Amino acid sequence: MTEFFRIESPSFDPASGEARFPFTLNDLSFTEILTLPQGADAAAAASPNFAKLLGLTALVLGVSYYKLRAPLVIEAPTIPLTAAERAFVIDVYENGLGEFYARNALSRFGKLVLTAPDDTNERQPAMTLPERTLLPIGGGKDSLVSVDLLTHTGQQFTPFAVNPKGPIVTSVDAIGASPVYVTRKLDAEMIRLGQTEGYYNGHVPSTAINSMIASLCAVLFGYNQIALSNERSASEGNVVFDGRETNHQYSKSLGFELLIADTLSNATGGALKYFSLLRPYSEARIASLFTKETKFDSVFSSCNRNFRLNGNDGPLWCGECPKCHFVFLIFAPFMAKDRMLRIFGKNLLDDLANEQSFRELAGLTGQKPWECVGEILEAAACFYTLTRHADWHEAAVVRAVKADLFAQYGEEKLQRAMAECLTDSHDHHIPPALAAKVAAYAV
Structure with a gap:
């Protein structure tokens, strides 16, 4: 039997804030559950933009289940994709899982087959999002430097986190702004199998995963920017494996940032921006x-x-x-x-x-x-x-x-x-007006 991994149709209930993501791996079935805050904008939840982002989020969340067997065939029979979105998904499953492949000695680059219906609409209808920034908080030094930069440049922002705990919670408390928190519940059977003989385990592109979850919240609760806190050194890889550089931080790299920024922009008709505020810095x-x-x-x-x-x-x-x-x-x-x-x-x-x-x-x-x-x-x-x-x-x-x-x-x-x-780079994706304000403060 040819092994396969299938991303099934995701669903979202605006009343409860629960999003469900079913997956099939050969004869195994899994469901991941996200619980978003209640009070989402009803029109946004019913929009084609949100539907597009929900499907793309399902594809990206799928890496955690796919890696149990890492088959060459990936199916998304109910999630239409444009050519650019196909390239984005393949990139997540190839380069985003690069460390996983290297450490498990699995050759997958250039071999994955993604089957999904064609979406000939390269760009979704334009939507309107308020000029506010969603700022993922990781509890470390980087996102807190972003807090300082946004605060001193007068930018309105809201802290965001998935499964907040420990330093994330204490950092948000110190920030003093009301956060947007999402609970992510991985399928318990996937976690168990990951420790079982005959299945693989390893690193997944968590920044890509959390960024897609953030995009759902940006549309549902009205934010036109997602500002990451990834530095320029995140683009440097670790080793060469299977003919290309493998990077533990791939989904924090500038190359991936540009790819996901384009994907999120097209999904929202140009309304949602995605960039790293710290990209100019070492x-x-x-x-x-x-x-x-x-x-x-x-x-x-x-x-x-x-x-x-x-x-x-x-x-x-x-x-x-x-x-x-x-x-x-x-x-x-x-x-x-x-x-x-x-x-x-x-x-x-x-x-x-x-x-x-x-x-x-x-x-x-x-x-x-x-x-x-x-x-x-x-x-x-x-x-x-x-x-x-x-x-x-x-x-x-x-x-x-x-x-x-x-x-x-x-x-x-x-x-x-x-x-x-100590010399700032010009190789970044920060909106020009904000970049000028940040550069003036960061002297």
């Missing part, structure tokens, strides 16, 4: 901007151990993972040492147990970790700055890597790299 530049505001110091976290499906009751920062190490490294050149130690609880650069992890981040050994961390040269440049920093040059890890860092890169290259980290 991770180091974002860290420098974060130091302007202190009110989030005790509530934010970029440690992924706080965002597992089963929750986490531990500290905000584990201090052991590559994400903790990277964030500590990029904050160190810009933030007072006593403030750093209050945030992280200890000096992560003074523990030689962390040396291997820091070496991987700076490209001195191994490969770039499968984490949402910045560019290798950027990490090396921050280390270079610390070798000359009064607060950090004597730290055990800084001393341990210094000779190899200089030997591999040379001082001149590291100096140039640090200067480039």
Whole structure:
């Protein structure tokens, strides 16, 4: 039997706010449920724009179920797609699942077949959306820098999150604005099978998933912009597999941003904009901007151990993972040492147990970790700055890597790299008027 994965017809009940997404994988059936806030605009819920977005959301949510067997055939028999939308969906299933394929040694690039009815209407009718911004909050430093930028440029925004918990909730509380929250309930049988022999498991493009869910809320509750907080280093990949670069952060990359922005624009007749507010910046530049505001110091976290499906009751920062190490490294050149130690609880650069992890981040050994961390040269440049920093040059890890860092890169290259980290890029998709205001504040 040829294996297949089918996306069935999704449904939405405006009264309850419940959206249901059924899927079929060979002889298995699953249903995922989203619970959106009540009070959606009735006309928007009945619009062809929302119907289009609901179908596209079903296709993107499907990656979590598809990956159990990763068949070559994907079917969407009741969801009409334009040529551009087909390309978008294939991109999500090829590049969005790139890390999953690489880590499971599965060759899928260029081999997937998507069958769906043709939609010859390349652009949906225009709709009207109020000039408001929906801002996804992840609980980490990036989205909180976006909060600061939007606040100081006078932009009206609403925090948004899917399955909020831990640092997301405490960050939104500190923001002080009423949020839009969505509950996402994955099918329990899918989760069980993912831990069962004979089925695959692995990374999915969560930013793509949450962005599609955000688009549903933008249409139903009236927002004409979704502003992400993805930095320029998210476009750098991890390894080459199956003939192309594989990127843990693919759905945060500029290439994907442009693709999904075009998809959402066409689905709403040009009404809905999608962009990353932090795209001009390196991770180091974002860290420098974060130091302007202190009110989030005790509530934010970029440690992924706080965002597992089963929750986490531990500290905000584990201090052991590559994400903790990277964030500590990029904050160190810009933030007072006593403030750093209050945030992280200890000096992560003074523990030689962390040396291997820091070496991987700076490209001195191994490969770039499968984490949402910045560019290798950027990490090396921050280390270079610390070798000359009064607060950090004597730290055990800084001393341990210094000779190899200089030997591999040379001082001149590291100096140039640090200067480039602090130079803003013009390669972004921010609306021009907003970009000018943000650039003026972020000097």
